Amino acid sequence: MTTDVQDGTQALRAGVGDVLLDVRDxxxxxxxxxxxxxxxxxxxxxxxxxxxxxxxxxSGCGKSxxxxxxxxxxxxxxxxxAGGEIMFNGRDLLRLSDAEIRKVRGGQIAMIFQEPMTSLxxxxxxxxxxxxxxxxxxxxxxxxARRIAQKALEDVGVxxxxxxxxxxxxxxxxxxxxxxxxxMALSCNPALIIADEPTTALDVTIQRQILELIKDIQTRTGxxxxxxxHDLGVVAETVDDVAVMYAGxxxxxxxxxxxxxxxxxxxxxxxxESIPSQGKRGKRLSVxxxxxxxxxxxxxxxxxxxxxxxxxxxxxxxxxALISLDESISSRCFLHDPRFRDRLAAYDSPMGDPA
Amino acid sequence: xxxxxxxxxxxxxxxxxxxxxxxxxxxxxxxxxxxIVRRTVGHVKAVDDVSFQIRxxxxxxxxxxSGCGKTxxxxxxxxxxxxxxxxxxxxxxxILAFKGNDLKALRRRIQVIFQDxxxxxxxxxxxxxxxxxxxxxxxxPENGWSERKTRDRRTGDFLEVVGLRRDYARRYPHExxxxxxxxxxxxxxLALDPEFVFADEPVSALDVSIQSQILNLMSDLREQxxxxxxxxxxxxxxxxxxxxxxxxxxxxxxxxxxxxxxxxxxxxxxxxxxxxSAVPDPDPRVRKKxxxxxxxxxxxxxxxxxxxxxTRCWLREQLGNPERCSTEDPAARDxxxxxxxxxxxxxxVSRSVAAETIQGVxxxxxxxxxxxxxxx
Numbered sequence: 001m002t003t004d005v006q007d008g009t010q011a012l013r014a015g016v017g018d019v020l021l022d023v024r025d026x027x028x029x030x031x032x033x034x035x036x037x038x039x040x041x042x043x044x045x046x047x048x049x050x051x052x053x054x055x056x057x058x059s060g061c062g063k064s065x066x067x068x069x070x071x072x073x074x075x076x077x078x079x080x081x082a083g084g085e086i087m088f089n090g091r092d093l094l095r096l097s098d099a100e101i102r103k104v105r106g107g108q109i110a111m112i113f114q115e116p117m118t119s120l121x122x123x124x125x126x127x128x129x130x131x132x133x134x135x136x137x138x139x140x141x142x143x144x145a146r147r148i149a150q151k152a153l154e155d156v157g158v159x160x161x162x163x164x165x166x167x168x169x170x171x172x173x174x175x176x177x178x179x180x181x182x183x184m185a186l187s188c189n190p191a192l193i194i195a196d197e198p199t200t201a202l203d204v205t206i207q208r209q210i211l212e213l214i215k216d217i218q219t220r221t222g223x224x225x226x227x228x229x230h231d232l233g234v235v236a237e238t239v240d241d242v243a244v245m246y247a248g249x250x251x252x253x254x255x256x257x258x259x260x261x262x263x264x265x266x267x268x269x270x271x272x273e274s275i276p277s278q279g280k281r282g283k284r285l286s287v288x289x290x291x292x293x294x295x296x297x298x299x300x301x302x303x304x305x306x307x308x309x310x311x312x313x314x315x316x317x318x319x320x321a322l323i324s325l326d327e328s329i330s331s332r333c334f335l336h337d338p339r340f341r342d343r344l345a346a347y348d349s350p351m352g353d354p355a
Numbered sequence: 356x357x358x359x360x361x362x363x364x365x366x367x368x369x370x371x372x373x374x375x376x377x378x379x380x381x382x383x384x385x386x387x388x389x390x391i392v393r394r395t396v397g398h399v400k401a402v403d404d405v406s407f408q409i410r411x412x413x414x415x416x417x418x419x420x421s422g423c424g425k426t427x428x429x430x431x432x433x434x435x436x437x438x439x440x441x442x443x444x445x446x447x448x449x450i451l452a453f454k455g456n457d458l459k460a461l462r463r464r465i466q467v468i469f470q471d472x473x474x475x476x477x478x479x480x481x482x483x484x485x486x487x488x489x490x491x492x493x494x495x496p497e498n499g500w501s502e503r504k505t506r507d508r509r510t511g512d513f514l515e516v517v518g519l520r521r522d523y524a525r526r527y528p529h530e531x532x533x534x535x536x537x538x539x540x541x542x543x544x545l546a547l548d549p550e551f552v553f554a555d556e557p558v559s560a561l562d563v564s565i566q567s568q569i570l571n572l573m574s575d576l577r578e579q580x581x582x583x584x585x586x587x588x589x590x591x592x593x594x595x596x597x598x599x600x601x602x603x604x605x606x607x608x609x610x611x612x613x614x615x616x617x618x619x620x621x622x623x624x625x626x627x628x629x630x631x632s633a634v635p636d637p638d639p640r641v642r643k644k645x646x647x648x649x650x651x652x653x654x655x656x657x658x659x660x661x662x663x664x665x666t667r668c669w670l671r672e673q674l675g676n677p678e679r680c681s682t683e684d685p686a687a688r689d690x691x692x693x694x695x696x697x698x699x700x701x702x703x704v705s706r707s708v709a710a711e712t713i714q715g716v717x718x719x720x721x722x723x724x725x726x727x728x729x730x731x
Contacts, residue, residue, distance in 0.1 A: 058562035173651040203420035204589065205648045208633035212647055230562065233635030257639050274567035275637055276596030281615075284574070285567035285596070291532055292562075 019087075020224050021070070021192055022046040026084035028062075028069045031077060037295045039065040041248040042084075044322070047192065047224045054227040054235045054256075057245035058271075060292055063228045066245075067194050070226075071111055072101045089191070107137040110185035114197035117177060120169040126153075126180050127165030130187060137188040152183040156213060175206035179213070186217060193218070196228040211238060232272065236260055244268045247293055247303035250322060254329030264331035266308045266347070302334070310335065310347055374408040375551060375583050376432065381405045381441035383424075383431045387656055399656045401427040403607035404441070406687070407695070409551070414577065414584040416598030416615065418591060418630070422655055423604040425587045429553040432585065433465055434458065463493045466544035470556035472536035476528040483524035486510040486543045493547055513542040516579075517572060534565035541572065545580060553585045558593060570597060591634050595619055600693075603627045606655055606663040609687070613694040623696040623704050625670035662699070670700060
């Protein structure tokens with residue numbers, strides 16, 4: 001298939017035949033009054049069949065826009081797909097007609113949103129919303145759809161599913177609503193589930209229930225999972241691979257163990273170091289100085305350079321590519337450029353344990 | 356001058372450890388009204404018979420899930436909610452009974468930092484007015500805060516204290532990022548020279564990298580101004596990092612209070628055990644054996660009888676559902692060393708139970724052993 005081995009995303013493309021979703025150099029921009037916002041600017045990653053990948057980053061890094069681009073839920077205008085492709089099952093989703101993408105969306109690719117209250121329709125019963133998707137994507141009548149809906153609710157652990165079908169979203173608790181959302185996503189047996197911050201709005205013990213449910217369902221159905229989150233704890237225990245995003249780019253990808261235990265990009269290291277934990281009691285938390293760059297005034301060169309404790313002159317001029325380090329990890333940082341080998345030694349030495 | 360003079364006691368050490376606030380049997384109920392005449396048909400017992408002390412100079416962390424009453428508790432201490440019963444003593448006097456000048460003086464001594472840095476700053480006011488408004492309200496002949504000049508100087512001083520530039524006073528809230536707005540909220544609270552600050556989820560709305568900046572700032576300010584914090588949050592790692600002692604709330608009840616290290620290493624209440632076991636750990640080597648609680652938090656308008664946690668309690672299940680749990684409300688008991696627990700069977704949450712249900716680590720870390728792991 002592809003032969004651009006220099007591209008670091010090759011690492012995650014191991015076993016080309018198994019790849020379900022392959023996002024290549026995606027660029028989603030927005031034309032707004034003040035100018036052009038390059039929300040996603042060159043994002044590449046891929047998810048294997050049945051694989052689990054997390055896109056992680058802070059607000060505004062472009063992780064949600066990436067997810068919405070895959071679902072083609074970006075309004076154009078103001079949105080512009082300025083480049084790249086999203087290969088899903090061998091087809092480029094960006095080139096599908098509206099009718100074709102509607103078949104994929106909710107059918108082969110399902111999405112679980114962050115806020116279950118706003119993503120469910122408040123004036124329709126749970127049953128009506130569930131059967132709508134089923135009737136659209138499956139060959140069945142109303143009665144059959146209701147049966148499938150009830151089964152879907154039971155599968156996600158909703159007690160008393162038959163009665164729940166006739167209830168409205170406001171009658172359900174937050175955790176229950178999220179279960180309904182998941183049931184809806186699963187009702188059409190998707191090959192890929194995109195979960196956008198599925199537990200962010202939930203309490204800790206409910207978050208635990210939903211995380212266990214998502215993991216359970218993922219193994220049970222064999223669907224691939226693309227998880228969007230800002231919580232590295234959720235990443236560590238839900239997925240196998242992770243792509244860290246910053247300022248519209250993937251800055252580091254690799255297996256969860258590699259990225260979280262031995263971060264190769266200064267941003268990932270900074271994020272991990274700034275998480276408070278018991279071991280840091282009484283000590284100052286390390287911080288990433290400054291803030292995320294203004295989208296209208298992106299710094300030249302590496303986008304993280306103004307905040308990076310390791311930066312030097314070269315970082316301000318050229319932008320590093322995503323450099324493949326070995327099979328399982330790549331990092332968008334000049335530290336890994338063979339030209340600057342001595343600097344990498346300094347990066348590797350001062351700190352043993354990142355977390 | 357860049358350092359604002361603090362009129363609070365400059366040396367805190369002799370007072371350290373003495374109670375600043377003694378909360379005794381505090382209750383805050385909200386009426387549930389129904390029918391045409393809006394008759395009261397019941398109460399939401401948001402805070403129900405809560406007693407504990409906040410010591411001078413400490414950070415008291417309060418954790419619990421949404422609807423457990425932790426915010427209502429803080430707001431009641433600040434006299435922003437009307438208490439239904441109980442007392443809160445400060446210097447031996449019940450502040451819940453304060454009126455007039457006493458109440459006004461109290462409002463300067465106790466301040467609040469809100470969760471939402473967008474909603475808590477008036478978008479039509481420049482920062483100088485946001486901070487100056489409180490000063491104006493608390494102006495006395497001694498502090499001279501009624502003078503615009505004095506107020507502006509103090510506003511500028513405190514903007515510098517929280518790491519912002521003096522001239523930001525002329526700007527409006529929308530010109531700042533989330534982290535900067537939270538800094539303004541902190542400056543607004545501290546400009547009044549308080550002794551006690553109720554921080555209501557101060558970092559919950561912030562990104563991780565900004566969160567650590569604000570936590571560092573709050574730690575610095577606590578030392579610089581001899582502050583006592585009541586730190587409310589649902590993020591257990593944040594609370595663990597910043598608190599000296601921690602209280603756990605469930606459905607209006609304080610179920611456990613202990614020193615932070617003790618609570619995280621040896622939780623004695625089954626709810627605390629479940630809460631701690633639910634937190635996702637960013638270290639992929641930590642593989643917890645998860646304790647998943649069944650069901651949702653019951654409605655605070657119709658809390659379960661007896662122990663409020665009994666409907667979801669894993670320990671009760673293990674013990675064969677003893678009747679006592681559903682009939683008798685457990686009183687808080689001291690388990691030694693000031694570790695208070697409200698559970699009939701707290702002894703059963705032994706080390707073995709806690710270790711078995713919480714942990715299971717593949718490769719424990721050398722430099723930073725997890726106390727619970729060390730226990731196992």
